Amino acid sequence: AKAEETIKVGVLHSLSGTMAISETTLKDVMLMLVEEQNKKGGLLGKKLEAVVVDPASNWPLFAEKARELISQHKVSAVFGAWTSVSRKSVLPVFKELNNILFYPVQYEGEESERNVFYTGAAPNQQAIPAVDYLAKEEKVERWVLAGTDYVYPRTTNKILEAYLKSKGVKAEDIMISYTPFGHSDWQTIVADIKKFGSAGKKTAVVSTINGDANVPFYKELANQGVKATDIPVVAFSVGEEELAGIDTKPLVGHLAAWNYFQSVDTPENKAFIEKWKAYTKNPKRVSNDPMEAHVIGFNMWVKAVEKAGTTDPDKVIDAIVGIKVPNLTGGVSEMLPNHHITKPVLIGEIRADGQFDTVWQTDDLVAGDAWSKHLEGSKDLVADWQTLKCGNYNTVTKKCGS
Amino acid sequence: MIVLRKFLRAFLLLLGMASAALAGPYEEALPRFTSDSYADTDAAIGAVAASGNPLAVDVIEALRDGRLLVGSGQVFIRRASGDLINAATGQAWGNPAGELKPVRLNNRVRRAIEAALGSLTLLNPDAAKRLEAARAVFRSRDEAALPALEKAIAQESHVPVRNALETARAAILLSKQDAPPTQKLTAVQTLRDRSDQEALALLSNLPAHAPPEVVAAAGKAADGIRARLAFWQAFQNVWYGISLGSVLLLAAIGLAITFGTMSVINMAHGEMVMLGAYTTFMVQELIRSYFPGLFGASLLIALPLAFLVAGSVGVLLERTVIRFLYGRPLETLLATWGISLILQQGVRTIFGPTNREVGTPAWMSGALDVGAMSLTYNRIAIVVFAFSVFAILLLVLRYTSLGLYVRAVTQNRRMAGSMGIRTSRVDALAFGLGSGVAGIAGVALSQIDNVSPNLGQGYIIDSFMVVVFGGVGNLWGTLVGAMTLGIANKLLEPYAGAVLGKIALLIAIIVFIQRRPRGLFALKGRVVEA
Amino acid sequence: MLAVENLSLHYGAAQALRGVSVGAAVGEVTCVLGRNGVGKTSLLRAIAGHRPISGGSILFEGQSIVRLKPFERAARGIAYVPQGREIFPLLSVKENLETGFAPLKRGPRQIPEEVFELFPVLKSMLGRRGGDLSGGQQQQLAIGRALVMRPRLLVLDEPTEGIQPSIIKDIGRAISYLRGRKDMAILLVEQYFDFARDLADRFVVMERGEIVQHGDRAALEGNDVRQRLAI
Amino acid sequence: MTAPVTPTLLYLENVTVSFDGFRALNALSLVIDHAEMRAIIGPNGAGKTTMMDVITGKTQPNEGTALFEGTHDLTALDETAIAELGIGRKFQTPTVFEMHTVEDNLLLALKNKRGPLATLFSRQANQERERIDALLERVRLTAQRHRRAGELSHGQKQWLEIGMLLAQEPKLLLIDEPAAGMTDQETADTADLLRDIAKSKAVIVVEHDMTFVRDLGVKVTCLHEGSVLAEGSLDAVSANERVVEVYLGR
């Protein structure tokens, strides 16, 4: 086929380096989605073509590869990035070259860009409901906020701290602990958590520990016998994929908050998992939340392109707001004017088989907030790309940006 | 015995059927399991446990194990054999009508189960079960369990269980509003003797209604416990340090050979560790599918295999690449860096980019309590293992001619050849040995870290740091270096936090090297000073 | 025993040996003489296998050893005492000596007494690191180490360099003793003319990578050779 | 500068060096005058090289005094400072800059300003080139001028190192076994050279070659086990029974 006959879609996920562990699977899901769409006849009568590159967990390389995808391969949209820094790194490129990025991972919020669609959770779609659940259902009064030392945990914990304090939690009942990336010796911290948790009040750990550090963390929890019934840990970055590397029997009952679990029992999800396993030819392959985010993002993009009748980014950006597509948990997610989407929030407990048991779920879908209401600097900001055409409109000064 | 129990059970069943018609609290509670609400389940557990119904334990155990099923408004227990019995009547239930679903659990329900089973199994014939039960009651502080506790204490003869029962009683009495102050004072005494974190928590969080004399006694006891815990904390930190040091030692010791002795700047060392970890994974996979009974021995089986796998890869590398680079240590850096990229990506291609699960055998789970310190078995195993590997390696290098030849070859390759030393074989063997040792380190590290293609990278810098800090070319230096860094790290961490602690340690290394520019165990003499 | 024929050797493009032929027989000392930089060391390096040759042949006990690695040559019985000693600096004196066991079978793996008789100082310094020894002590160690191998051909490159006079005499006596045992051939490079003259059964003189003169002991007595070695 | 404590150039007193209990130098005392040449002999391991190590700052003595020009305490200075004072050294095993050409080896040794800025901005003057030419001629390495020092034979390296020592123009030359690996003729030639130098500079030579020492015709000190065993003319020293016993042999 000649180049003009296909519509290209960029896939910008690390296939090597530290982030490959999480991102490779997102590349696979994108390939599957593209293949499936082509089976359905493609888009606007053309075939889709996925262009895969490897930014190798190297942040400047992300920017370089994004530029290459857009300028050289002329992709119509890019699905990619995982860490916030990789997103920050590519942002200017998308703005400059006016293209579209679908970002599928839960993140710290505080951002809304015209060229980016955030299909993962904002803090209000993950962190806050999780804390509410623990406070209500587990009667937690003392909180350990443990995270990897980078911006997502820092911001999330800032938000949570402000939120908890607003709910009357005292400062001495909050312990905050940061660890470096890839931290692997958790003996001291787990012991500290145990100590903190044995002060008589019900204690829980809110973990924003990222990636590689989780396995040794959970292994240490199991070793030191921290059971979910004593000190539950609720994690925001641990999904089915991460658990696949751990013996979860000692971890049963620890929690995670996401917008999707593989175990969700809906026909949409069932069908998706079947396709996924068939596509990867691996009956044990798991699915997870960022994958669902890509599914939603991709379907929204397809619909928007169809609606606009073109893949021209400007038109698609305008067309996509308000688009609704079914998510895999039985609801219908909508792209909001702030370029975040509506999602259900699910709290799951780890099961012995490495899956999650949904123990709580919001009744309705929650709309993602680009700007946190709990932070000093951002509580007056709103994003609206539809009417205000602004990502950071200040409701007090009534101005966009400045 | 068994016959007797069967008989008893049958009898009780009959009794249960008889009482079914009466529709007591048990029967009333059961339907609450069907509502799919954790609050209802929680309440039902309490009611069932309090009912005194002989099926109560069965029901709650089934619930715990996910064998309590509900369907069309009724509750069933699935026995291990697969048979279903009706929880209400205890009768066998052949063909369930409609679909059955297990009652769902969450932590709240699990806690309720634990508490209920605790008071119900205080008289279990198995001492371990009783101990477990006593601890459960201690945690739940369920006043309702008090009579059962008293009864259990009266007939308990096993000392640890008795102690546990007494602390459980003390815990309940302390929080019980109407307990007489004398009882409370005794409770304080009991808890002071127990003298651990949990006792401290109880003593320092007395309920508001506690009488003043109890508050005073508890305050004093709490201070005593605090002092004791602080004292032990130092040892605990040192232990953490030793165990971190052992991990560093394991990771570095192979490098002490390939780098320290052979002067190959082996950037692929971490990947050898990774190969060892993946070998462990493979071994466990095979065992899981074909010989599940051997799981407890899986690590022991993996050890020699990991040595062989990583060792052979090492020999292969040496023969095909490294051997052309002797005398050009900086080029070994370049080539082994390339090799490490290839190995990483190779493993990623074969095993996928995600973590692989390596399980912990039962004998490595749990912890040993020494004073107020808790030593987890898997860390103990790793410490012992690291020191053994070190000792064996030391013996090999000291008491076999291989050790001598390796050193001779690295110091002067041509001359070693002229002395009749088969330089190529020595090189291959030594590199194989270093890699093999890295491989067995991988077996140990698979127990505490990710088994992923990135495993090795996490250790390579630390390993070089240890070898160099200890003094290149000295195995003892590696040992002392690993332990020093491990302990220093763990002593710093409580004060500085993990990030600043690590920074402080790195700066300390930099400063230390100024004082001892050739590491801790520096080589001295004319040669090195020249 | 040893027959070197028409040997040439290059360092890069520079030719250090041009068609050198020399032999060594059991029970004899063959001496190589020549000024600085004429190629004496290069010749020995070729024999020990430290440098590849670019032409000619080296036969040891009738077989070509050109393709053999240094350790294989050592296993055949060639021991080399290089110029500059090349002891293993971080090994102790004892360990340095023990490296000589490598080509031996288990049985004879002990240090022959004659080593310590010849160089008593080594015995008192067994535990010291080779690199810490004085220059002369290192030279003694290098010779002792070669003897541990029970060689059939002993190749010595200026063994008297840096050694005190009394021990030079001892070494001279040792060489004649070894010659007298009639179980090895000795190839000796020496600048110290009197020493060479006392020991040599036969000699060659080199100049610019070539043999310019050879003969037996008698021929050394004249002033002819001395003249050649002068500038 | 304070007034010299002693009028001598080099003054060693009671110098002791021990390595893990082994005394390489044992209360050694030695005095060298301006423009004096001294030959040092002594058994292998007597401490001759160690003595030079002490003088040049490579080894710190455990005890004792080492003064240069009466005022400079050598034990308190490092190698560079001592070299700057004007003490040059030739090592027992020749040490030259193997990757540099013969010419550059000499250039680096030439008596010039040694600071980074000075060398960064220095231009090679004609004068220097002539000096190098002369030195090359003297050590007979003119033909090897552009070769890398690492390619030289053992004896050639010895000569190069002597050339570097000359280029430094030090006040005191320490020369460890210059004749090792040289032919008899060259040995004699070296002796000539040294005698020539000693007219204006102080020289300490260590040698085992008695013919060479005789050629020098200077006062001889015999060390043994780290201290002076005998001192005097060569004939006197060689007549000493102990010297014969431990050193010369019968």
Add this chain to the structure above:
Amino acid sequence: MRTQYLFDRQTVLVLSILAAAAILVPAMNGLVPPGSALHLSDHLVPLLGKYVCLALLALSVDLIWGFCGILSLGHGAFFALGGYAMGMYLMRQIGPRGAYADPILPDFMVFLNWKELPWFWHGFDWFPFAALMVLLVPGALALVFGWFAFRSRVTGVYFSIITQAMTFALMLAFFRNDMGLGGNNGLTDFKEVLGFPVQAGSTRVVLFVLSVLVLAGGYLLCRWVVGSTFGKVLVAVRDAESRTRFLGYRVEHYKLAVFTLSAMLAGVAGALYVPQVGIINPSEFAPANSIEVVIWVAVGGRGTLAGAILGALLVNAGKTWFTAALPEFWLFALGGLFVFVTLFMPRGILGAAGDLWERSSRRLRTRRSPQPFTQAAE
């Protein structure tokens, strides 16, 4: 080492190639119409600019490693510090255009509730000050670090490892949000440099040309340094450090001087890099990055200067190409390249080319040419 003759030829060659790049790249990008085969597409300009900056970094490493034997495994730190200095300037230039529209505080400070600019941010809004810091910060760190290390005679792997510890410690420190430098995300979202929009094609071209000129200047500077007597002392230190001392050279001063110079070059490279890639964050301090730089130098040919440039360009271009052409297998290709170069080009690509050159030219001038020397394996 190289003869005077070759030396000049190399310099001329390098300078002409760089000059050609400085002229051709803007021309092919701006003047040649997009359809043409000769057109250089917009996205390649910053990419090439990035390569050029990395080449300057490699050059700085070659200066100390190739000529003075100082193997720094932490040179990425100096590069990153230069980059941060520039990044701070660029950050201040954003002014009220940030998401929170704070005229002074950068976004990351606003949302983490910082109230005022930390002291070390002051002055960075003024370009000359920032430019000075680009040189001074890496230079001062190198001076202090080197002063201690060289004075204590820390050499060889010991030095390498403490430089690695240095960059590792800096990485952890910069990761901390409390450092006030943007934590893991670093500094990004730049708007303009010296009043020119960083995203504009013309700014890009100018930055590229500037980088090339700086690289050429850096190359000349290094050439001059290593060609001087100072350079010969460096080589002497590399090959026989203690012997150099006995000749009366203050080895530590030499090392310190060249180390500091090299760190400043690396800092400049970092400063030019940041506006072209649009982000600077702590991963630039990652030890692996510094190791990689050493590898570029080794691939190109250690101790040849031009080789460092060549190696950096080649490996990075290879990376760009492989990561797109073989996204799943590129590490095999890159790893294989490293192994291949070490095995078959022991002195790097330029070394191998030099050997070839010498061999062929010797045939012409057999007698006079310097003899090649393959260092015998020890």
